[in-house]
Amino acid sequence: MTATTPAAAAPIVHEKARVRSWKSPIALGVFALAGLLLAFAFPNTGETTFTLSTTADAIQLAPFVVPTQLTVAILAILLVLLALGAAAFVQLGSGRAPLWIAVVFAALFLFTFLTWAAAGKNIPVPGMLVGTLALSVPLIFGALGGVISERGGVVNIAIEGQLLFGAFSAAIVGSITGQPVVALLAAMVGAMLVSFVLAAFSIKYIVDQVIVGVVLNVLVTGLTSFFYSKVLTTDPSLNSPVKFPIVPIPGLSEIPILGPVLFRQTVIVYIMYIAVFLVWFGLFKTRWGLRLRAVGEHPTAADTVGINVNRTRFWNVALAGAVVGIGGAYYTLDVVGQFGKEMTNGAGFIALAAVIFGRWDPIRATLAGLLFGFATNLQSVLGIIGSPVPSDFMLMLPYVVTIFAVAGLVGVSRAPAADGKPYIKS
Amino acid sequence: MSDEQIPAQGQKPEQPVEVEQVPVEQRAGDAVAAEKAPPPPASNRVLREILSSNWLISLLAVVVALLVGAVLIAVTDPAVQKAAGYFFARPGDTLRAIWESVSGAYISLFQGAIFNPKRGDFVNAIKPLTETLTFATPLITAGLAVALTFRVGMFNIGGRGQILIAAACAGWVSWSVSLPAPLHILLATVAAIAGGALWAGIAGVLKARTGAHEVIVTIMLNYVAFYLISYLLKTPGALQAPGSNTPKSPPALPSAVYPTLSDLLGVGSYRLHLGFLLAILATVWLWYLLNRSSLGFRFRAVGENPHAARVAGISVTRVYIVAMLLSGGLMGLAGASQVLGTTTTGFAAGVDAGIGFDAITVALLGRSRPWGVFFSGILFGALKAGGYTMQASQGIPIDIVLVVQSVIVLLIAAPPLVRSIFRLPKPDETPRARRPRATATPKVVTK
Numbered sequence: 001m002t003a004t005t006p007a008a009a010a011p012i013v014h015e016k017a018r019v020r021s022w023k024s025p026i027a028l029g030v031f032a033l034a035g036l037l038l039a040f041a042f043p044n045t046g047e048t049t050f051t052l053s054t055t056a057d058a059i060q061l062a063p064f065v066v067p068t069q070l071t072v073a074i075l076a077i078l079l080v081l082l083a084l085g086a087a088a089f090v091q092l093g094s095g096r097a098p099l100w101i102a103v104v105f106a107a108l109f110l111f112t113f114l115t116w117a118a119a120g121k122n123i124p125v126p127g128m129l130v131g132t133l134a135l136s137v138p139l140i141f142g143a144l145g146g147v148i149s150e151r152g153g154v155v156n157i158a159i160e161g162q163l164l165f166g167a168f169s170a171a172i173v174g175s176i177t178g179q180p181v182v183a184l185l186a187a188m189v190g191a192m193l194v195s196f197v198l199a200a201f202s203i204k205y206i207v208d209q210v211i212v213g214v215v216l217n218v219l220v221t222g223l224t225s226f227f228y229s230k231v232l233t234t235d236p237s238l239n240s241p242v243k244f245p246i247v248p249i250p251g252l253s254e255i256p257i258l259g260p261v262l263f264r265q266t267v268i269v270y271i272m273y274i275a276v277f278l279v280w281f282g283l284f285k286t287r288w289g290l291r292l293r294a295v296g297e298h299p300t301a302a303d304t305v306g307i308n309v310n311r312t313r314f315w316n317v318a319l320a321g322a323v324v325g326i327g328g329a330y331y332t333l334d335v336v337g338q339f340g341k342e343m344t345n346g347a348g349f350i351a352l353a354a355v356i357f358g359r360w361d362p363i364r365a366t367l368a369g370l371l372f373g374f375a376t377n378l379q380s381v382l383g384i385i386g387s388p389v390p391s392d393f394m395l396m397l398p399y400v401v402t403i404f405a406v407a408g409l410v411g412v413s414r415a416p417a418a419d420g421k422p423y424i425k426s
Numbered sequence: 427m428s429d430e431q432i433p434a435q436g437q438k439p440e441q442p443v444e445v446e447q448v449p450v451e452q453r454a455g456d457a458v459a460a461e462k463a464p465p466p467p468a469s470n471r472v473l474r475e476i477l478s479s480n481w482l483i484s485l486l487a488v489v490v491a492l493l494v495g496a497v498l499i500a501v502t503d504p505a506v507q508k509a510a511g512y513f514f515a516r517p518g519d520t521l522r523a524i525w526e527s528v529s530g531a532y533i534s535l536f537q538g539a540i541f542n543p544k545r546g547d548f549v550n551a552i553k554p555l556t557e558t559l560t561f562a563t564p565l566i567t568a569g570l571a572v573a574l575t576f577r578v579g580m581f582n583i584g585g586r587g588q589i590l591i592a593a594a595c596a597g598w599v600s601w602s603v604s605l606p607a608p609l610h611i612l613l614a615t616v617a618a619i620a621g622g623a624l625w626a627g628i629a630g631v632l633k634a635r636t637g638a639h640e641v642i643v644t645i646m647l648n649y650v651a652f653y654l655i656s657y658l659l660k661t662p663g664a665l666q667a668p669g670s671n672t673p674k675s676p677p678a679l680p681s682a683v684y685p686t687l688s689d690l691l692g693v694g695s696y697r698l699h700l701g702f703l704l705a706i707l708a709t710v711w712l713w714y715l716l717n718r719s720s721l722g723f724r725f726r727a728v729g730e731n732p733h734a735a736r737v738a739g740i741s742v743t744r745v746y747i748v749a750m751l752l753s754g755g756l757m758g759l760a761g762a763s764q765v766l767g768t769t770t771t772g773f774a775a776g777v778d779a780g781i782g783f784d785a786i787t788v789a790l791l792g793r794s795r796p797w798g799v800f801f802s803g804i805l806f807g808a809l810k811a812g813g814y815t816m817q818a819s820q821g822i823p824i825d826i827v828l829v830v831q832s833v834i835v836l837l838i839a840a841p842p843l844v845r846s847i848f849r850l851p852k853p854d855e856t857p858r859a860r861r862p863r864a865t866a867t868p869k870v871v872t873k
Contacts, residue, residue: 036610058489087551090776133512157641157645160670197836200841201836201839201840201844205842205843206835207839208839210581210583210641211581211786211790211835211839212836212839214583214783214786215786215787215832215835215836215839216832217783218783218787218828218831218832219829219833220827221828222825222826222828222829222831222832223824223825223826223829225825226498226502226823226825226828226829227502229825230502230821230822231502231709319830346649349645349646351648352642352645353642353646356642356860372430372506390657390660391654392654392656392657392660393652393657395649395653396649396650396653396654398652399646399647399649400646400650402642402646403464403632403638403642403643403646403647403650406632406636406638406639406642406643407632407636407638407643415639
């Protein structure tokens with residue numbers, strides 16, 4: 001936002017315009033107000049306990065007990081101060097509230113809310129984090145696949161179908177071979193097949209990518225449900241895959257609180273850590289990533305410098321399918337252990353939301369996936385402790401946040417320039 | 427190639443009208459025009475191609491999809507699997523088993539969808555046809571809703587959410603207001619239309635004001651509506667039936683229920699209701715709107731090329747909002763036919779029954795033309811009605827209907843694929859004969 005003022009005699013002066021963005025102070029203000037309401041209009045009395053260790057942990061931490069009403073009041077005032085601080089940054093400082101304020105605010109608000117909601121009760125922190133990760137793993141794999149595919153310019157609405165078909169393939173192959181590794185490969189190949197259809201129709205036949213994606217979801221749902229009802233229920237031996245064993249990483253898994261959550265997991269979760277890094281590194285630090293982004297942002301330019309646009313798109317959509325397939329395998333080879341009809345239950349669409357909310361960036365999309373996993377898990381935690389907030393509204397949260405994100409109310413979410421546009425060489 | 431034609435045309439500047447007469451040069455002229463005005467976005471072009479392919483492709487797509495369904499039925503049939511075990515000893519057995527399983531399935535599909543002579547007299551034997559039309563009713567109106575947005579170059583993937591909100595509105599009016607029958611039906615239907623329009627309007631306004639893509643917004647609104655309705659159905663005093671613990675609404679008052687065909691004729695137990703008549707009216711209305719009204723002209727202009735429409739003075743943002751509102755209203759009609767016609771004894775959060783997504787396939791099969799949507803809605807209604815019979819009598823899961831539907835739509839969306847399967851000629855192959863003549867002009871001149 002720089003404006004040049006060419007004066008007649010004077011040298012050209014670059015005047016730097018200050019754009020003040022009041023969105024984030026206002027948003028923080030609204031939430032701070034909500035915090036004040038929790039503290040003073042609807043006070044909860046008693047003590048809130050946060051359990052930090054499970055009995056299996058080597059290092060035992062004492063539970064963290066706070067007096068509910070006092071803590072909530074102090075936290076609410078802190079929230080107000082943070083919102084005012086953000087406003088001060090906008091008015092006096094750079095014109096934009098720094099990101100760390102929003103992050104600290106979010107963490108404090110969450111703590112406020114949990115303290116308030118669990119008055120007189122106990123919140124098992126490790127259990128909550130384990131549940132969050134379990135719900136997030138398929139979302140993160142789906143989001144990574146979505147990022148790869150959309151960075152290359154192919155809209156991937158079919159994440160749901162890829163997850164479902166990955167889960168289905170893993171269940172069948174895992175049951176027949178008894179080898180979880182083979183089943184994992186089968187999940188990748190299965191999801192890749194869905195990708196091939198998406199790629200063939202959207203790139204070769206130039207069918208609208210949204211239509212192919214939507215129809216593929218219906219097709220995969222129909223196929224897997226058909227085989228589930230017709231074959232898997234009559235022959236349960238085809239639907240009992242061998243699960244991956246839990247492999248604790250020595251040393252790391254003994255870290256208090258986070259250790260058991262992050263490092264007492266199956267291979268699939270460890271693959272996820274590597275995949276997030278690899279996709280980030282590949283996209284932004286390697287020739288592959290540069291080409292992929294070029295194809296998604298400006299295919300004509302990419303074509304001019306000799307990149308085969310459609311071949312690049314085709315194989316990267318296939319790669320995206322393979323990545324999503326691992327997320328599908330997580331259902332049948334880890335967390336659930338067998339295939340169920342429509343078992344992904346909309347996770348593909350939350351992954352799509354994570355891609356958009358994460359602004360087509362693998363790290364941000366991963367964080368968005370964790371956030372959505374946390375929101376989904378929070379409703380079950382609150383359900384157990386008997387929270388006053390209806391669980392349906394917690395489940396609604398990822399979708400509402402995404403609508404705000406695409407509408408530009410929370411930051412600006414801009415898709416790759418050529419996302420969804422077929423490239424027709426002229 | 428078209429670039430080479432431009433100088434040749436420039437040789438005769440005194441006769442610019444010639445551009446209109448020679449097709450190849452006309453294409454060159456289009457290329458020049460395209461440099462001046464921005465070309466329409468890819469989605470508009472793609473949708474136009476979907477609209478312009480012919481009915482033969484649709485028919486062949488249905489045939490291929492039924493063949494795919496037949497393969498699925500055959501390979502999962504235990505009798506076929508058993509016979510295939512000794513295929514090389516007696517191949518006839520395998521073939522006979524395949525024939526029996528597939529023909530049995532498709533005969534029961536026909537009997538469940540159109541006519542079942544085993545049901546005795548004609549009044550009962552024809553009942554499957556009325557079932558087909560009952561299933562088709564919401565599919566037609568929802569398909570019209572999707573088709574309307576396709577013609578404007580948009581997607582309405584939010585049928586599920588719009589139908590849920592509309593069902594909640596119609597449902598609430600149907601049991602909490604007491605009015606004489608015709609007024610009550612009217613009020614409940616209007617409430618459904620308003621509810622659907624409101625929910626779709628959010629996506630329209632966000633697209634027009636902030637540029638948020640309507641595909642993402644409508645998908646997300648589906649889930650928001652689902653959890654909102656789930657919550658209201660669990661909340662006493664909102665949508666939950668009084669004195670009940672299940673998330674289900676109270677039944678509609680009799681004065682709000684659509685009269686059925688049996689009420690009219692006094693025979694049989696047909697479930698076909700007033701909603702079907704409304705679906706016919708909606709089809710006629712949409713046909714008039716799109717083909718005869720100035721609003722429809724604006725819709726189609728924006729659908730063809732929003733940039734050109736804006737230059738021509740059409741408010742594109744207003745067209746987006748109005749189109750989404752009307753589309754949501756049609757979805758609302760589908761929701762009304764669900765709660766006022768089909769399941770009048772109270773509904774749960776699954777009242778949309780997948781119609782919102784089926785509607786996309788209906789609109790695509792109908793090529794986004796009102797009467798095309800009408801008949802493709804009836805075809806998919808027949809698949810649904812027959813699918814339930816097939817599930818009951820042959821043990822073939824109803825999910826196969828989803829497979830058949832999606833294969834139909836995939837093939838229809840990609841006419842070149844169907845053409846290559848059946849080795850059909852390309853539709854634009856006829857002007858090829860002119861090409862040698864066009865290239866016969868000496869190339870030296872162009873350089």
